[in-house]
Amino acid sequence: MKDQVRFVALGDSFTEGVGDNDLRLPNNCRGWADRVAEELARHDETVRYANLAVRGRRLHRIIDEQIEPALAMNPTMVSFYAGGNDLLMARLNMARLIRDYEDAVKRIKASGAMVLLFTGYNVPLSPLLEPLKLRTAIYNRHIRRIAAKYGTLLVDYWCFEKFQDPRMWAPDRLHMSTPGHSYMAKKVLEVLGAPHSLTSPTLAVPRPRTFTENIADDAAWLRRDVGPWLKRRVRGVSSGDHLGARWPELMPVVLPERLGTARAKPQLSSRFS
Helix, strand or coil: CCCCEEEEECCHHHHHCCCCCCCCCCECCCCCCCCCHHHHHHCCCEEEEEECCCCCHHHHHHHHHHHHHHHHHCCCCCCCHHHHHHHHCCCHHHHHHHHHHHHHHHHHHCCCCCCEEEEECCCCCCCHCCCHHHHHHHHHHHHHHHHHHHCCCCCCHCCCCHHHHHHHEEECCCCEEEHHHHHHHHHHHHHHHCCCCHHHCCCCCCCCCHEEEEEEHHHHHHHHHHHHHHHHHCCCCCCCCCCCCEEEEEEEEHHHCCCCCCCCCCCCHHHHH
């Protein structure tokens, strides 16, 4: 008899699904992890899925708040993406970040679950933030080493050329768009060796933009996204401080075609608040 798949996703906005908007779902988003769970469930209705990721979480909070509840579910598969928000900090102790990350992977791997890790991507935020590329490259080198050391699966996001297209990104330029999340789900399923029906997104050729339009878009981005983000950093708060995990307990996968127009009721747990 085939063992039941119990998939638990851990992390921050990348795994929560920010950028892939869906008002029918908890926290108003869907994301690659939901899409992976949906495809797995289409081929095996016994699949169970939980997503403990919360936007804005840095590595230490992901470790403190998500790993123990995840392991208590006796998962067979755990996806772990963490550290992206740490890389955006003005001051960063990279050695400590990597040490804590590796300890977390070791802990999850010891549970017997199959572990899925991710490299980071050089998100095309702005030429002003190009120094982040070096941090991400160092981070990725260590993620690859850790994946090899502990025998985990690795989704080498850094190598996916399709993400050079700005349409794979949401307007905030930091989170993947719906096509981006869909493509990420496809790549994850390929790494898992799982059957699926997802295809690569077909993006229409955009109209070339003028210099003036580019300047106006940059100004709108700074006002709409960068300004509020900087204010939150100064105040020491996060966009996810008042949110809970979208799917805090293992449950049957909610297929989108069965949602209709009714919005799913979030089952939030106070331990993730």
